[in-house]
Amino acid sequence: MPPAAADPSEQRRRAAARLLRATGALSTAATARMDASVPWFRELSAEDRSWVGLIVQAGVRGFVEWYGADGGTPGSGPALAGSIFEAAPRTLAGVITLGQTVDLVRLSIEVVESNVDSVLEPEEAVDVLAALLRYAREIAFATAEVYARAAEVRGAWDARLEALVVDSVLRAEADETVLSRASALGWTARGRVVVVLGSAPARRTETDLFDEARRRARAAGTDALCAVQGERLVVILGGVEDPRAAADVVVGLFGEGPVVVGPVAGSLAEAHVSARAAVSALRAASGWPEAPRPVLANELLPERVLVGDGHARRHLVEDVYLRLVGARGTLVETLAAYLAAGGSIEGAARALFVHANTVRYRLRQVADLTGYAPGEPRDAFTLEMALVLGRQSGRRTPARPASDTTTHL
Template sequence: MSPASPVVPSLRAADVLQRSTGALSTSAMARMETDLPWFRDLSAEDRSWVGVIVQAGIRGFVDWYRREGGRPGPGSSAVATSVFGAAPRALAGVINLQQTVDLVRLSIEVVESNIDAIVEPDDAPDVHAGVLRYAREVAFATAEVYARAAELRGAWDARLEALVVDAVLRSEADETLLSRASALGWTARGDVAVVLGDVPAQRTETDLFDEVRRCARAAGMDALCAVQGERLVVVLGGVDDPRVAAESVAALFGDGPVIVGPVAVDLGRAHLSARAASAAHRAASGWPQAPRPVRSIELLPERALAGDGHARRHLVDEVYLPLVRARGTLIETLSAYFERGASIEATGRALFVHANTVRYRLRQVAELTGYAPAQPRDAFILEIALILGRQSGRGEPPATQTDL
């Protein structure tokens, strides 16, 4: 078989290359020390593994050239096994893709620059062509190794993110939660809020979560996402205003209400926001006209009617009791106002006071509670608070408690 044949490899050239494998590997490692700054910064163990890869690559080329020659290469999977199989997969987390490309390029340059001095002149053109074909296979093998590593990392990150969000929903905040969030790139400092809504149809979780994170980053926030049953849960960090924060991602939820819980001081207390948002989401069907997104505190009456004890206590403690402790006439006036169909004149006649006195007292109610009796939605919240406060017996005179 003629050594000059462009198809069949030269056994003479393969034998020469085989004997030169050690020298080529040594030359490549020396070039790395001088030309690749990142290589010098590696630990001794990692440098040794890189050396193993270089040697495996050069030996792999010689074996391939002896076996395949001018025919198409063995495929990227076979090359990945022969070149990268000797080193641990963890090395892909130490050396990034660009550094691996630099490593492969330098190794090929070393082999090419020494071919003319190693093999016979008649064999040199065929060997040069073989190096180019093998380099292509190594390039595909490199891409395959890092693609698999990225896929595994993506799957691991998804599981880790789901664990973090689940811990927030279950009120299981601890140091593990914070360390896991940090591993996912959570850098938010400041207030945190949880947003809940239905999962949109015809979207993969990966695509959906990526879009949520993109929108959150555009608004200057971090985001953690998970799907719990039919619900999409988004934990936002770096929140200034909960409604504004929720508006940045609301369009990515499915049909139905989108609820945002109150802000928590950090991720460790985000379960407080999640608890309120979850309760509001369960009760949201009671207010079909609710804005989207809607804050959980705006659904207090629906939550109370649905059996949410936290909402009931809030309405009693933050709405009813302040009215009782302020002036007895405020509760009396508010009750009379509701009983008489929100008529100021009828309320004044029932209480034997001027209509302007009724208006003044109602303004006091609004200033004290934040809810204006003249506004239908606010009036509904105040009525529920009055009922719950009376049922609680708190702040009532002893006779009233006995009657209850």
């Protein structure tokens, strides 16, 4: 009469008991294997290495407990698979990458597999190895879930923090706290800063949009902070050399309509000056449909004046009109005559009773002093606006020295 077949449940319990007694040895073997063959493990601090050791031990013990209960049944899932990561703090997810964790799990499984034959009877080892494969698959899913959850939480927090920083800059509240928050988001720029504004694109998620803006900015050697406020996309660029060139890098991410670039600010703490000009310029940009994209805020000074921007008005009076008045009185007279003559040098010369070359010389002086060439229609419009505003102001004192934030670029 053949011997009775062994009860599968009893066999699992016996195998689980043997594995449980060997848990310490298996965990030690796995840790030693990591120390010998995984470079990143050796570079961890002693505290982080101990946490990793706890994860390995919890994983091995979790498998033994699962297998001893019902893990030998095909289709059953390890209830403790996700809980093995609770042995270590959540901060460890910021120290060890997902790829490194996968390496950790793979190595631990390999160590258990290679030691099964020395711990179990041959008939038990076959069933345990099959169960170990199922357990490894479930652990892989649990690992991905832990890191996906951590990334989701971190991404949501970073998005809120970034929106807060951008809002503080636009509201001129960029104090040390805001600068610290920007640093936490990876902002490293110590150089000049500009604010770029335009409409937000349709049918594109903010996460995807911001990631692409930061990728493009990094490729150009600048930093970027982004936010969507209503229908408006705001991009703050740091480490800027040429404001127009910097904005060209991200202009394709904006929706339809004008994209404006504020004047250069010295730092993120002063970026509200750039933001203020950009906001005004975006509001006034419809007055110049042929404007380039992107357009500098200082190229829209006449339109900004017409929508009531006092800063633009003061800019034209102090940095254009009064500079001409303070340099040479005849420059204002010559410019006015040239504009009144419809841009005719000869007509201005006749009105002033001077030679045409004298008019040309004075107009070149106007261009050198202000950055606006009277012979260019757009610049002539700006200069005429400056003359009107200057006369209305009644001021005749010399202009203050122009700062970087008011230079016509």
